Amino acid sequence: MKSTELVQVTRGNMVESIHNGHIAVVDYKGELLKYVGDPYRVVYARSSMKPLQAIPLVETGVADHYQFDEADLSLCCASHNAEKQHTERVISILKRAGLDDQALKCGTHPLRREDVFKELILEGKEVTPLYNNCSGKHSGMIVTAKYMNEPIESYLELSHPVQQRILHVVSEMADYPVEKIELGVDGCGVPVHGLPLERIAHAYAKMTRPNELEESRARAVEKVTSAMMAAPEMVGGTDRFCTNFMKAVDGKMFGKAGAEGVYCIGDLQTGIGIAIKIEDGFGRATEPAAVEVLKQLGLLTDNELEKLQQHHHPVVPNARKEKVGELVPTFTLKDAKEL
Numbered sequence: 001m002k003s004t005e006l007v008q009v010t011r012g013n014m015v016e017s018i019h020n021g022h023i024a025v026v027d028y029k030g031e032l033l034k035y036v037g038d039p040y041r042v043v044y045a046r047s048s049m050k051p052l053q054a055i056p057l058v059e060t061g062v063a064d065h066y067q068f069d070e071a072d073l074s075l076c077c078a079s080h081n082a083e084k085q086h087t088e089r090v091i092s093i094l095k096r097a098g099l100d101d102q103a104l105k106c107g108t109h110p111l112r113r114e115d116v117f118k119e120l121i122l123e124g125k126e127v128t129p130l131y132n133n134c135s136g137k138h139s140g141m142i143v144t145a146k147y148m149n150e151p152i153e154s155y156l157e158l159s160h161p162v163q164q165r166i167l168h169v170v171s172e173m174a175d176y177p178v179e180k181i182e183l184g185v186d187g188c189g190v191p192v193h194g195l196p197l198e199r200i201a202h203a204y205a206k207m208t209r210p211n212e213l214e215e216s217r218a219r220a221v222e223k224v225t226s227a228m229m230a231a232p233e234m235v236g237g238t239d240r241f242c243t244n245f246m247k248a249v250d251g252k253m254f255g256k257a258g259a260e261g262v263y264c265i266g267d268l269q270t271g272i273g274i275a276i277k278i279e280d281g282f283g284r285a286t287e288p289a290a291v292e293v294l295k296q297l298g299l300l301t302d303n304e305l306e307k308l309q310q311h312h313h314p315v316v317p318n319a320r321k322e323k324v325g326e327l328v329p330t331f332t333l334k335d336a337k338e339l
Contacts, residue, residue, distance in 0.1 A: 001037060001038035001040075002037065003020035003021055003038065004020060004022070004036050004037040004331060005019075005020050005330055005331065006019055006021040006289045007019040007021075007278075007289055007327050007329050008327070009316060009325065009326075009327055010325040010326055011316060011324055011325035012324065012325065016325065019261075019279070019280060019284075021036070021037055021261065021277050021279045021285065022035075022036060022037035022038050022039060022041050022043075022276070022277045023197075023274070023276050023277075023289070023331070023333070024200070024201040025272055025274050025293070025297065026198050026201040026202045026205050026272065026273050026274075027205055027270075027271055027272050027273075028202075028205040028206050028209040028272070030175055030205075032336040032339070034297070034334060035339065036332075036333060036334060038197070039196070039198040039201075039336075039339075040196045040197065040198060041197050041277065042194050042196050042197075043194060043200070043262065044184060044186075044192045044258075044260065044262075045258050045264070046187075046192060046259040046260055046262050047256065047258040047259060047262075048256045048257065048258035048263065048275070049170065049193055049258070050078065050079070050137055050256055051077045051224050051228065052170050052203060052207075053137060053140075053169075054073060054076045054137070054140060054224045055221060056144060056162070056165040056166060056169060056220075057073065057076060057140050057144060058073075058219065058220035058223050059165075059169075059216055059217065060148060061147070062140075062147045066093065066097060066143055068093075070227040070230040070231050071089060071231040071234050072093055072227075073227035073228075074230070075136035075234040076093075076137055076140035077137070077224065077227070077228055077256065078133070078134075078137065078234055078235045079134065079235075080135075080236065080237050081236065081238060081240065082111055082113070082116050082130075082135075083237050085233065085234070086135075086136065086234065086237060087130050087135070090104075090130060090135045090136055090139045093136075093140070093143060094143065096143070097142070097143040097146040097147065098146070099142060099143070099146065101128065101129065101130040103142050103152060104129035104130060104135055104138050104139070104142070105155070105189055106129045106134045106135055106137075106188040107129060107187075107188060107189060108127050108128060108131065109133070111127060111131060112133065113237075113238070116131075134188035134190075137188070138155075138156075138188065141155050141156070141162050141163075142155055144162050145161075145162050148161065148162075150162065156189045156191075158183065166191075167193070170193050170195075172217075173207070174195055174199040174200065174202055174203040175202060176196070176199045180195075181194060181195060186259075187259060197275045198275070200264060200273075201272075201273040201275035202273055204273030204274065204275065205273030206221075207221050207224075207225050207273070208267060208270075208273065209271050210222045210225075225254050225266065228256075229246050229250075229251050229253075229254050232245075232246035236257075241255075241257065241287045241311050244307075244310075245290070245308065245311070247307075248304050248308050251268075252268055252269055252299075253265055253294075253299070254266050254268075259283070260278075260281035261276075261277060261278025261279070261280065261281045261282055261285060261286055262278075263275075263276045263287075263290045265290060267299055272297075274290070274294075276290060284314065284327065285327065287311040287314060287327075288312055288327045288328070288329045289329055291305070291311055291312040291329075292312065292329035292331070293333065295312070296333050297333070313327060313328060314327045
């Protein structure tokens with residue numbers, strides 16, 4: 001199946017660009033409920049896998065041993081802004097295991113926020129892996145290796161026990177065989193997992209119903225998702241959709257962005273999972289698509305929708321910060337019975 005138009009980008013009275021993509025809405029039992037495009041398209045979930053990658057932190061006893069609070073665990077699911085609230089907590093996590101940020105192997109990238117970069121310059125500091133948006137996830141992986149008496153230097157390699165535990169968690173939560181998972185290398189150097197979109201949505205749906213899982217997995221899933229919703233500022237940061245979204249819905253849902261136009265949501269009230277993939281990989285279209293899915297499913301109150309308006313119809317600004325257009329979701333969810 002081909003991708004379907006999801007979001008139009010307007011400028012003046014014209015549609016200037018169009019973002020196509022795919023959407024899958026799945027319940028916790030694994031049944032596809034709604035879709036757009038090809039719900040079976042195999043995609044790399046990228047950073048949307050982070051809540052799943054954090055599950056072994058609890059299952060191995062690492063989170064308890066190093067006294068992780070909700071903000072710590074939330075940060076391990078983050079693609080953060082590298083604000084001080086994030087970087088200082090990464091340092092704290094590593095310090096508890098007797099390590100420092102030199103152990104991070106996630107590399108560097110341009111900082112998302114100009115104010116954070118300016119502050120670094122004024123303080124005479126360099127951009128190091130500490131400021132990588134994935135440093136929270138990596139800190140969790142590193143302290144896991146330390147606690148389990150496993151090699152720290154090679155923690156990001158697929159053969160490492162840290163990555164093998166994660167791989168099996170992904171397989172089990174998505175109900176998808178390990179041998180069928182496509183494996184690549186993520187932007188931060190760790191393995192990245194490729195699965196059908198509807199299997200990713202299913203994993204998120206299962207995270208909304210921990211009581212359906214065996215006891216140790218249930219405890220881990222509940223702690224991870226609760227942490228994300230209790231400390232959403234750790235997952236993204238100032239002016240980030242993940243943070244604003246979870247604040248707006250206040251404990252009803254959790255969500256996580258992934259690079260190349262991926263967004264995933266779990267809804268605790270209905271037990272459904274949602275996975276979105278923008279075909280051209282442009283992440284700007286994920287926000288209006290995500291809010292529109294929730295609107296069409298009737299999962300947002302009028303007040304919540306109002307709080308998310310800036311993400312539902314994001315403004316296209318010019319260099320003078322004037323509104324010259326907007327992003328407009330244009331799709332209609334289809335009933336899976338039509339497939």
